[in-house]
Amino acid sequence: MNIVVQSEVVIFKLLVFVITQTENAALQSVGIKNSLYEIPGLGNQPVMIKAIPGIENYQSDIFEVYAEPYLQNLYTKAAIAILQAEAENGITGEIMFIQRDPPLGPTLITGNITGLPAGKHGFHIHQSGDLRQGCEKIGGHFNPYLLRHGAPFDPIRHVGDLGNIEAGEDGKVEIRFVDPLISLTGGPRGVVGRSLVVATNEDNLGVDGTADSLLNGQSGKPLACGVIAYIR
Numbered sequence: 001m002n003i004v005v006q007s008e009v010v011i012f013k014l015l016v017f018v019i020t021q022t023e024n025a026a027l028q029s030v031g032i033k034n035s036l037y038e039i040p041g042l043g044n045q046p047v048m049i050k051a052i053p054g055i056e057n058y059q060s061d062i063f064e065v066y067a068e069p070y071l072q073n074l075y076t077k078a079a080i081a082i083l084q085a086e087a088e089n090g091i092t093g094e095i096m097f098i099q100r101d102p103p104l105g106p107t108l109i110t111g112n113i114t115g116l117p118a119g120k121h122g123f124h125i126h127q128s129g130d131l132r133q134g135c136e137k138i139g140g141h142f143n144p145y146l147l148r149h150g151a152p153f154d155p156i157r158h159v160g161d162l163g164n165i166e167a168g169e170d171g172k173v174e175i176r177f178v179d180p181l182i183s184l185t186g187g188p189r190g191v192v193g194r195s196l197v198v199a200t201n202e203d204n205l206g207v208d209g210t211a212d213s214l215l216n217g218q219s220g221k222p223l224a225c226g227v228i229a230y231i232r
């Protein structure tokens with residue numbers, strides 16, 4: 001109960017900050033629908049407030065406020081990452097990202113990778129898309145909220161934490177899953193222009209508590225990486 005009260009205080013402060021000429025009636029209409037708060041009655045400038053991480057049944061005291069220009073162009077966003085091998089390890093892959101309801105909706109991640117060593121590999125989005133030095137200088141996991149490393153459905157995780165993919169004995173993996181947190185818009189969780197990485201080792205999802213585990217799940221160096229780029 002205490003958590004809910006604190007959250008409402010945060011919402012109210014954010015509203016006052018963002019909407020300087022809001023009528024009292026509009027403020028009173030704030031309702032709670034899962035993690036999404038929507039305020040009608042503001043003409044053509046609706047404001048949405050979302051508790052993050054955006055995971056069902058999880059309540060956070062951190063909020064993102066969406067107003068213009070994020071509510072422009074609410075059509076499906078799509079992006080692609082063409083993986084290039086680090087060294088000559090023969091890895092190739094194309095991964096699509098499709099977000100039907102930007103900026104808040106989940107993103108479908110789908111595609112194929114070949115040439116991988118059999119077994120599990122960490123699958124992450126890193127801070128930078130600058131591949132001038134291959135996958136070496138692309139920063140750590142994309143982490144705009146300065147949280148610890150985690151699993152994709154942990155309430156606390158890097159935005160770039162997409163868990164593991166598992167290659168078969170033939171080195172192939174078919175990827176198809178939905179991530180609740182990344183976005184293809186230019187908002188704080190936007191991943192376009194950053195790089196997608198397949199790591200050498202399995203990501204332990206931050207469970208063992210060591211420094212390396214909390215940073216990258218002990219997943220090791222990149223095997224392949226590619227810039228996430230808009231396709232439309």
Ligand SMILES: [Zn+2]
Nearest residue numbers: 141149158161
């Ligand atoms: Zn991470």
